[in-house]
Amino acid sequence: MKQARIFGGGGIRAAGQNGIGALIFDNPTRKNAITKAMWRAVPDALDWLLEDGQIHCIVMTGGGQKDFSAGADISEFATERATAVQARMYEAENSAAFTALREVRIPVIASIRGACYGGAFGFAAAADLRIADDTAVFSIPAARLGLAYPADAVADLQRGLGSQMARHMLFTGAALPAKELLACGFLSQVVVPSALEGAAFSLAQTIAANAPLSVSAAKLALRASESEDENLLTEAAVLGAATFESADYLEGRTAFLEKRPPVFKGE
Structure with a gap:
């Protein structure tokens, strides 16, 4: 068993038990918004989960009982993303976090409830499998903020959503319910809120028991x-x-x- 460890100033929590790791966006008072420190911490948290070879599947979720994550913490943009140079550096850290998740050698399951917006949607798209409850709402508001979504994350979105739905979400910034993302194949399952944790960890146990x-x-x-x-x-x-x-x-x-x-x- 791996004792829980925190990263990114406490905003990322990781733990492992019985072959299953947990990666948690743990900022519930701000809908688990992802700070710059949290973006930077994701690769380190993943390395820590995999370092002893005992973790065979990871479940990624949000802290608290309401949201996966509202995405990048916009309250930091005035100081961390105000200039073009800062914005490019910030996006590079976004991409590094997405890449670390996408390329981790074991399967990652995104367990999603409530808000799954922006950069959090990118993390979900970089995961291997996605389960949501029927409170989940998905949106990519980059076009409403005057920003471009990272190109590597767009590729993940296109693979997960399909070409037409990816275009619809990127161009409109519309918020869509879980049932619509189930219909296009982005989600493998939608359950009632009380069943989400059990469904995600049951799937993880099945994977972790295999070779x-x-x-x-x-x-x-x-x-x-x-x-x-x-x-x-x-x-x-x-x-x-x-x-x-x-x-x-x-x-x-x-x-x-x-x-x-x-x-x-x-x-």
């Missing part, structure tokens, strides 16, 4: 396919081939023949 090398190989192959990156595709093929010689492959075959649940160790 870690197999799941990581699958995630890398999906990334390679989506990005059409030949180097990633080669890396994914190498990682996939390594599973054939793994102890987990032997354990999987043996458990199947013995009619028992396998116990995988990621080796």
Whole structure:
């Protein structure tokens, strides 16, 4: 078990238990708005969760019981994003956080309730799987603020939402309910509020019980396919081939023949 640890001045909380990590935007008095310190902290929090190899799936959510996150903390913009130079630096830190989440080697599940706006929507789009409750509302207000959304995050949105819905949300800044994002395939499931935490962690438990090398190989192959990156595709093929010689492959075959649940160790 990994003891809980805070990052980004307390705005990011991470913890792990029984193979499942939690990454929490923990600023509930401001609808879990993401401060500059929190943006910077996301890669470090992810590194900490993965450092001992015991975490096999991450659930990302918001602190409190109301919101995933209202996105970047606009109250900081007058000091942290006032000039073009500052804005470019701020966006670079946004992109670094999205990249860290997108490229983490294990699956990430976004568990979403209430507000999921702007940069928080970007985090949800960078996740592998997304579950929401029926209070969730999604919006990308960049066009209403006179800003451009980071290009790498736009690519995630297009993959998750589809071309037409991504355009609709980016061009209009409209707020849409969870049922509409379920319909376009951005969400895999919408549940009642009382069932959200259980649904997210049940999915995480299922993933964490599977062979870690197999799941990581699958995630890398999906990334390679989506990005059409030949180097990633080669890396994914190498990682996939390594599973054939793994102890987990032997354990999987043996458990199947013995009619028992396998116990995988990621080796």
